[in-house]
Amino acid sequence: MSTKTQTTEPRRPRRRGPYAKTAAVRTAILDAALDVFAESGYRSGSLREVADRVGMSEAGVLHHFPSKSALLADVLDRRDVRALEVxxxxxxxxxxxxxxxxxxxxxxxxxxxxxxxxxxxxxxxxxxxxxxxxxxxxxxxxxxxxxxxxxxxxxxxxxxxxxxxxxxxxxxxxxxxxxxxxxxxxxxxxxxxxxxxxxxxxxxxxxxx
Structure with a gap:
């Protein structure tokens, strides 16, 4: 009779994939941009202020949105998607x-x-x-x-x-x-x-x- 004890390796917590993390960051940037543009307008609202609100660098924001105008386009698209749900x-x-x-x-x-x-x-x-x-x-x-x-x-x-x-x-x-x-x-x-x-x-x- 075998006396070998079988052990079960503890289950590791599932890690969030890179896609989920990227989507969460993009959402945070869009929310921050919405606030900045609403408060200051598009011309006066800066990418630096958007970046500050999400705790990242301006270069980090530009990694997800190649330009300020591209960020604005996605902010407007997000608004329209919400409106169409209603x-x-x-x-x-x-x-x-x-x-x-x-x-x-x-x-x-x-x-x-x-x-x-x-x-x-x-x-x-x-x-x-x-x-x-x-x-x-x-x-x-x-x-x-x-x-x-x-x-x-x-x-x-x-x-x-x-x-x-x-x-x-x-x-x-x-x-x-x-x-x-x-x-x-x-x-x-x-x-x-x-x-x-x-x-x-x-x-x-x-x-x-």
């Missing part, structure tokens, strides 16, 4: 789109830094040489198109007020949302963005919010 534009269901926009207004009230970033950048980007100039032109064109289709589907159902065209409704909706955001940023306590947007839609669309 408002999945469905061109065949105009009511769902408008309800989604109200939910987005509610969500935006919980993320003032991102709302401020958008307001600051959209103003700065009116300059043709701004790195986000093309992004905002494309974004507004895409948003107008999505909303135009949403209102057209409601018009086909007889739920859009007489004399209001889908194009006019789309432009007015964007103007309303942008204007509400600026007023809310200046004085957060004076209005409820979601409530005001509901009232706006009820003025020319047959939807019971």
């Amino acid at each position: 408002v999945p534009f469905d061109q065949e269901d105009g009511e769902a789109t408008l309800r989604g926009l109200v939910r987005l207004a509610e969500y935006n009230a919980t993320i003032p830094g991102i709302v401020k970033l958008f307001a600051v950048l959209s103003t700065e980007a009116t300059s043709p040489d701004h790195p986000a100039h093309g992004y905002f032109i494309a974004r507004y064109a895409r948003t107008r198109g999505n909303l135009r289709h949403a209102f057209a589907s409601l018009a086909a159902q007889g739920r859009l007020a007489d004399g209001v065209s889908p194009e006019r409704a789309a432009i007015a909706t964007i103007a309303m949302m942008d204007g509400l955001q600026v007023q809310w940023l200046l004085e957060p306590g004076i209005l409820d963005m979601a409530a005001q947007l509901r009232r706006f839609f009820q003025g020319f669309v047959d939807i019971d919010f």
Whole structure:
């Protein structure tokens, strides 16, 4: 009979792979950049300040994002991904789109830094040489198109007020949302963005919010 004792080597903790670590660092940089650009604007906000907030060197930031403009592009993309999770534009269901926009207004009230970033950048980007100039032109064109289709589907159902065209409704909706955001940023306590947007839609669309 064998008296040899078998031993089991203790299980080593699983190490996080390099991909997970890199993704975590990129996320931290994007969050820091969002804060810096929201507070100072893109032109005044520096990569050094972004790097300081994540406890790394400027060269370290540039290892993950080759330029400041590339970092800005990813920050904007991240914002859009989050927004689409709240408002999945469905061109065949105009009511769902408008309800989604109200939910987005509610969500935006919980993320003032991102709302401020958008307001600051959209103003700065009116300059043709701004790195986000093309992004905002494309974004507004895409948003107008999505909303135009949403209102057209409601018009086909007889739920859009007489004399209001889908194009006019789309432009007015964007103007309303942008204007509400600026007023809310200046004085957060004076209005409820979601409530005001509901009232706006009820003025020319047959939807019971």
